[in-house]
Amino acid sequence: MHVARLSLHDFRSYRQLDIALDPGATAFIGRNGQGKTNLVEAIDYLSRLGSHRVATDAPLVRAGAEQGLVRAAVVRDGREAIIEVELNPGRANRARINRSQVPRPREILGLVRTVVFSPEDLTLVKGDPSDRRRFLDDLLVLRTPRLAGVRADYDRVLRQRNSLLKTARNARRGSSSQDSALSTLGTWDAHLAGTGAELLEERLALVDALRPYVGKAYEAVARGASRDDAHIAYKPSFDLEGATRRDDLATRLLVEVERRRGDELDRGISLVGPHRDELVLTLGHSNAEGQTSLPVKGYASHGESWSFALALRLASYDLLRADGDDPILILDDVFAELDTERRQQLAELVAGAEQVLVTAAVAADVPEALAGTRFLVGGGEVRRDG
Structure with missing residues (x-):
């Protein structure tokens, strides 16, 4: 191309x-x-x-x-x-x-x-979890364009659900407006679980597919590194209990939403779902006790951080090429x-x-x-x- x-x-x-x-x-x-x-x-x-x-x-x-x-x-x-x-x-x-x-x-x-390398790439390592979630979702859409609709649907559901939670929090206890918000919330819980589970399933599969390419790319750009040094892992906002398929993930998400209902009403915001997940980046380091892995953010040097950011972009490029494309x-x-x-x-x-x-x-x-x-x-x- x-x-x-x-x-x-x-x-x-x-x-x-x-x-x-x-x-x-x-x-x-x-x-x-x-x-x-x-x-x-x-x-x-x-x-x-x-x-x-x-x-x-x-x-x-x-x-x-x-x-x-x-x-x-x-x-x-x-x-x-x-x-x-x-x-x-x-x-x-x-x-x-x-x-x-x-x-x-x-x-x-x-x-x-396209795959873009830019000075802003350091935010993939040093920035907020939202930067890493965006990295994953952009790559998902590049590989499977229909997922842009899934991401848009999830964002729409999340906005509506947050609006209901704020209404319920701010309304007088037992008032008609609070009762109305709470009665409608169950419908949006189901929507959140459905779209959230699909997005979560795709992200989990993407991280599994990307992981070996990250190690290989880090070895190529970091001095003296091996492909076993760089690691990525997906950290969801709730315990998946081994679930990886969409239906099971939706069930687990609904269970967690119900468990956290009180906290969500107190804060007026959705606390469970892919919008709260994290892509964890770690680097292997040798010390007197052997090999340990530490988070890149907060522990890696400037050069290591740059190498990891480059590895993420190179891994994206290699994965797209493995799909049969040449971005x-x-x-x-x-x-x-x-x-x-x-x-x-x-x-x-x-x-x-x-x-x-x-x-x-x-x-x-x-x-x-x-x-x-x-x-x-x-x-x-x-x-x-x-």
Whole structure:
């Protein structure tokens, strides 16, 4: 898979842009603030309908414009398709495939697949559990696009259920409003268990599939490491008691919801479900007592943290390739954060991808293994170098 052409209209800093891209390695070189990251961000947006830099779409539309547009010609298995998304802050976005509008933007998910390495990746290791949950869910949707609907349904159920819990908490005890909220809560408990169990089942399977790739990738990017050093594990918000199938997980979730009912009513928030789960990252360390595993967050050095973050992204890429796909790799300003050895290791590991898009402030930051087409970015222009 590769992007053959990228067109932008009122996206970020670009009023209008149209560039042709080649397979293999392409580097966008320019000083900070010149718009090079905006280019790869646009391609990544088509992959997951979100940005790796901001949480909402509003900043993606050029200041003063009412809407933005991202369009790409994507070549996959020798066939080309035109994918585009119209960004409408405050209103529903619209998406098209080969100029024909689709019912919902998420219909385009899976047509473009990207794996992004960026300085923000350290939050996968040092950030909140929500950052790691988002990492898992984004990868789930890349592998199985229909799960975007499951995730959206779960979020909708969670919002409604939290609203009922707050109403019940704030209402006078025994009042009609409290009775109404409590009587309706059972219905939303069932919805939470149904959608939550499906999401949980998929996450558990994903972590099992990803685990060996993480160890292999960590060995490749960390000095002197073995594939047994890096570990990932899924930590649910309740005891699964060995359940792994959806029906059993739904039953266990409902049991736990009923057990925690008092706590949820006291706090006015849902305390059980995939939204409270954690992806646990640990590293093996040798000491006088032998080999021990410690959480990456809080114990790993800066270099170890970076290596683990890179391993998570590389593992994602390798897993997608094992599924029979070859996603577009985006290395967004990541080489400036790495020492020379890690730069070379990462470059050599990804150089064989069908398309690698790199951003860098100076050309010297791009390793020789990724020498290819280069664009100079500055003054609102993007021009091919040479």
